[in-house]
Amino acid sequence: MSAPATGAAADLLSGDAEEPLLRVRDLTVGFRTEDGPVSAVDHVSFDARAGELLAVVGESGCGKSVAAMALSGLLARNATVSGSVRLGGRELVGASPDQLRAVRGKEIAYIFQEPMTSLNPVFTVGRQVAEVLRVHEGMSRTQALDRAVELLDLVGIPHPRERLRQYPHQLSGGLRQRVMIAMAVACDPRVLVADEPTTALDVTVQAGILDVLRDLRDRLGAAIVLITHDLGVVADVADRVMVMYAGRVVERSEVDELFARPRHHYTVGLLGAVPSARVSGGEQRLREIPGLVPTLEQQPDACTFAARCPAADERCRSQEPPLAPAPQSSHEVACWHPAGTRPPGDRAPGDRAPGVAREESG
Amino acid sequence: MSAALQEPVVDGAPAPVCEVVDLVKHFGPVRAVDGISLHVDPGTVVALVGESGSGKSTVGRLIVRLLEPTSGTVRLNGVDVSSLTRRAMRPHRRTVSIVFQDPASSLDPRMTVGAIVGEPLRLHGASSSQRAERVGEMLEKVGLRRGVAGRYAHELSGGQRQRVSIARALVSRPSLLVADEPTSALDVSVQASVLNLLADLQRDLGFACLFITHDLAAVEYLADEVAVMYLGKLAERAPRERIFTAPRHPYTQALLSAAPVPDPPTQRSRRRVVLSGDIPSSLSPPSGCRFHTRCPVAVDRCTTEVPDLREAGGSLVACHLVADDGTGPDVRRVE
Incomplete structure (x- = not known):
């Protein structure tokens, strides 16, 4: 277990001397659809550092996957992307398809949720892993196959040589996901984006995949961006956490701090919504967040969570809160009335927002 | 087998709402369920836990007789229903309902919410005014407005759709609800509201529930007893407390x-x-x-x-x- 000594404090100085591996500023993504424009990601800024695992958390529709795909121009043509994505000093927003192709796989690689749909069913595993190496590294067939054996071994696949001769359908879900990870890290990418990599897997298999991610972070020093909705997974492997809601970053912090003292009322709601041994004891009610995630034509000059927030007032509905350092804490929150702003050291359960009524009606 | 196998009520202890004995289901060579025995007592929640491929959903479908068992017995309120014909099964259908994982694919897109929720009542012969009243009541019980009855499933959010599925399942007042991963397709905050709703309804209406899931946290929140399945067989069965504090x-x-x-x-x-x-x-x-x-x-x-x-x-x-x-x-x- 390694928690790089970065800390949220350094994060506040966005213009610090040493540029992080991946530097995202004001990333904004919209889609033109038949029903008009839809705003998916709104001025998202973050850094990913070598040897660090950044978890991006949010529910469906919060823009976490779209933001990840936008990093290397993977979105469909009806998407409009603006802002800046700098990877190792190179700007990727607006780069040509050729330039992006050279970067993908080699500098930034992806692992997706469903390994069966990401692997080609008619080619052997070996051919698919080797293809990455032949295209990006210009290896010969035998070189590539030898390296593929090493890679499968790296991600914990037993008997790698035999596995290379098999087709994806002959592997279990957990093994397929390991193959996907092996392909993703084949060219030693500096940034690895894992989008819900364990969501389709069983828990006993998930534990092994999370170990692989942890190992890649520590051994290869990759910057890992892990997109997930599972707070248990975040608690297990993340160094830092970024919480997204309706296209915006609403809270960002080092992992322990976020779970111990959530500041945004959405984060408070999410943490209270998860049943867990110690929280519920089987008796207490789970916290509900009333209402629904809005679909936005355009981002309002307001807090997008205001309609569902127990602490919202007029200001929240008329002025967008910036992501700023939270009072009395080391992390950042986009909220006019952060939760738990009380004397330091006071960590009563009352830190969490007052109970709310019931989700959605009609 | 016949109703003669009905278990006598001993010392006022109620007979189980549902009892399965040596239940087996093979799909060709696939041995999905391979000899399972368990029972659900009135008013209790039994969680059937397992990973994908364990056969837990197949057990649920066998109990509501969406599937025919290869061998073994399913008894509902003491009656062996596993060998009943479709017609003879019909009166027993209202004693057991099922809620599926994905409400989007288990609700008919061409039917209004009112028609969906009222359908079990129609099949059991209620008049249309009785139905409308019961449907309205049921929608309110699951936290929806009565007006939702005129809408279609696609107009609703995922959480609202799952509430509709639950209303449909409970409208005929079944003594057993089989809930097959009812929250797995939902977002975390919506999952919480559906779990709370199930807990509230179970307390108010007193039905027994077989809660099929892979989510141990939800089990701890909702279940009285836990049965753990692995590859078609039960590995362990115990009261909730004991499963979590002293798993064997x-x-x-x-x-x-x-x-x-x-x-x-x-x-x-x-x-x-x-x-x-x-x-x-x-x-x-x-x-x-x-x-x-x-x-x-x-x-x-x-x-x-x-x-x-x-x-x-x-x-x-x-x-x-x-x-x-x-x-x-x-x-x-x-x-």
Whole structure:
């Protein structure tokens, strides 16, 4: 277990001397659809550092996957992307398809949720892993196959040589996901984006995949961006956490701090919504967040969570809160009335927002 | 088999709402369910827990008779329904309902919400005014407005759709609700509201529930008893408290230790058991104890001899290594 000594404090100085591996500023993504424009990601800024695992958390529709795909121009043509994505000093927003192709796989690689749909069913595993190496590294067939054996071994696949001769359908879900990870890290990418990599897997298999991610972070020093909705997974492997809601970053912090003292009322709601041994004891009610995630034509000059927030007032509905350092804490929150702003050291359960009524009606 | 097998009510102890005995379901060569016995008492929630391919959903479908068992018995309120004809089954259908994982695909897109929720009543012969009243009541019970009755499923959010499924399942006042992963397709915050709703309804209406899930946290929140399945067989069955505080079967122990808890200091200091390999195929399940290929403490006997589910220290456990008083290995402490 390694928690790089970065800390949220350094994060506040966005213009610090040493540029992080991946530097995202004001990333904004919209889609033109038949029903008009839809705003998916709104001025998202973050850094990913070598040897660090950044978890991006949010529910469906919060823009976490779209933001990840936008990093290397993977979105469909009806998407409009603006802002800046700098990877190792190179700007990727607006780069040509050729330039992006050279970067993908080699500098930034992806692992997706469903390994069966990401692997080609008619080619052997070996051919698919080797293809990455032949295209990006210009290896010969035998070189590539030898390296593929090493890679499968790296991600914990037993008997790698035999596995290379098999087709994806002959592997279990957990093994397929390991193959996907092996392909993703084949060219030693500096940034690895894992989008819900364990969501389709069983828990006993998930534990092994999370170990692989942890190992890649520590051994290869990759910057890992892990997109997930599972707070248990975040608690297990993340160094830092970024919480997204309706296209915006609403809270960002080092992992322990976020779970111990959530500041945004959405984060408070999410943490209270998860049943867990110690929280519920089987008796207490789970916290509900009333209402629904809005679909936005355009981002309002307001807090997008205001309609569902127990602490919202007029200001929240008329002025967008910036992501700023939270009072009395080391992390950042986009909220006019952060939760738990009380004397330091006071960590009563009352830190969490007052109970709310019931989700959605009609 | 006939109703003569109905169990007598002993000392006022109520007969189980649902009892399955030696239930087997094979799909061709696939042995999805391979000899399961369990019962659900009135007003209790029994969680059937397992990973994909364990056969837990098949058990649910056998109980509501969406599937015909290969062999074995399903009794609902004491009546053996596993050999009834479709027509003879019909009066029993209202005693058991099912809620599925994905409300988007289990609600008819061409029917209004009112028609969907009222359909079970129509089949059981209620008049249209009775139906409208009961549907309105039921929608309010699941936290929706009566006006939703005129809408279509696609106009609703995922959480609202699942509320509609629950309303449909409960409108005929079944004595047993089979809930098959009812929250797995929903977002975390919506999951919470559906779990709260199920807990409230179960308390108010008093139905028994077979809660099929892979989510151990939800089990701890909702269940009275827990049955753990692995590859078509039960590994362990015990009251909730005991499953979580003193799991006996190595698979139960591994499952509990693998599910991450949303609290970093706790999660990072826990010892997790990473099981080797994946769940074997139910096409050719391992000999002996089906868990032996992944069990960190398996011995020779486990590879040849199938363990029976037997009483051990207040739990029912199918493991050769657990003694009758419940003592045995804890894989969370094995190197």
